[in-house]
Amino acid sequence: MDAFYASVEQRDHPEWRGKPLAVGHEEERGVVATASYEARRYGIHSAMSSVKAKKLCSELIFAPLRMAVYKSVSAQIHQIFHEYTDIIEPISLDEAFLDVTENKKGIDLAVDIAKEIKQRIKEETGLTASAGVSYNKFLAKVASEHRKPDGLCTIHPQKAQEFIDKLPIESFWGVGKVTAKKMHALGIHNGALLRMSTPDFLTLQFGKAGMLYYNFAHGIDPRPVEPERERKSVGCETTFEHDLEIKSSIIIELYHVAQELIKRLEKSGFKGYTLTLKIKFNDFTQKTRSISEDHPLTTLKEILPLARELLKGVDLTNHPIRLLGLSVSNPWEEIASREYKQLSFKFK
Secondary structure (H helix, E strand, O other): OOOHHHHHHHHHOHHHOOOOEEEEOOOOOOEEEEEOHHHHOOOOOOOOEHHHHHHHOOOOEEEOOOHHHHHHHHHHHHHHHHOOOOOEEEEEOOEEEEEOOOOOOOOOOHHHHHHHHHHHHHHHHOOOOOEEEEOOHHHHHHHHHHOOOOOEEEOOHHHHHHHHHHOEHHHOOOOOHHHHHHHHHOOOOEHHHHHOOOHHHHHHHHOHHHHHHHHHHOOOOOOOOOOOOOOOEEEEEEEEEEEEOOHHHHHHHHHHHHHHHHHHHHHHOOOEEEEEEEEEEOOOOEEEEEEEOOOOOOOHHHHHHHHHHHHHOOOOOOOOEEEEEEEEEEEHHHHOOOOOOOOOOEEO
C-alpha cells in the first residue's frame, strides 16, 4: 500500500488531501509513524522526531494513530487477496507477498491479476496500492517499490539481469544505510558491480548476508511464499517523556519494560532463547546487546537479571536515554534447518 496510514487518514479526512500529513504524536517526544507523499517532499519520513518534522514543514498536519482502523482496512484488503490465492505471506499491515502461480480465477498472467487486485482495492477501500510482479520474492519486492505511488511494475525473467545490473545498491532488499555506505567504500554502487564480486569476498565483508547479496545480484531467491509465517520474536519498548540519566531510574524503567515483555510472552505463547536489550540515546544513536541461553526465556526471574547484565555492557556515561526496549527471539524452529523450493510468480 502507498503511505498506508497517511492515505487512510486523507481518505477519511478530505480536508487533509493534497496537504503534508504525518501520522504520529506531535508533542516534543513524538515520532512520525508514516508521512504522506506531500510531506515526503520536505524530507519527512517515518521514525523521524516530530520536532524535526515540524521544522522541515511548518504547515505539517499531525494525525493520531488509529491502529484499529488500519487493521480493519488491512483485513479488507486481505479478503480481496484471498479471492485469488490462499498462498499469502503478510509482511506488515500494508504489505504482503502472493504466489499466484496457480490462482482461483484461472488467470494466465500474473500482471493481469495485479491489475485486477489494484482496481478492486481502489474501488472497495478508496486507496491506491503498488504492485510488483516477477518470478521470485526479491524481484517482486524491488518491482513494487519501482513506480510508487499507484505503480505496477513487471520484471520478466529474460530482462531481470539487465534490470538488476542498473539497480542502485541502496535499492537491494536488506541493504540499509550502513551496509550501503560500506558497499560504496568497496566500490560497489549498483547491481552490475555487485554481480562482479565473488561469494567469498562478499561473505568475508558481510557475513551470511554476503551470499544473499550475491544471489540477489544474479536474480536468485529460492524462498517460497509462506502463508503461515512463524513469529520470530516478541518485544516491547518505551519512549520516555524525559531522558533518563540516573542509573537507579534506568533500572526501575528496565524492570517495567521486562514486566510488559513477560505479559506479551504469556499472551503469545512464544518461547525464545535470546534476549536483546535496545537503548536509544537522546541524540538518536542506538545500541543493542544480546545474550542467549540454553533454555527458553519465559519468566521475569530469568529475564530481569539478564537484562541488567546486558545494561552493564553499555556505556551510559553522559548518555541520557530516550528509549528502552527488550525482546526475546531465536525460537527453536528458527534453529532447525529448512529446505526451500523455487516458485514462479510472486505479487506484492
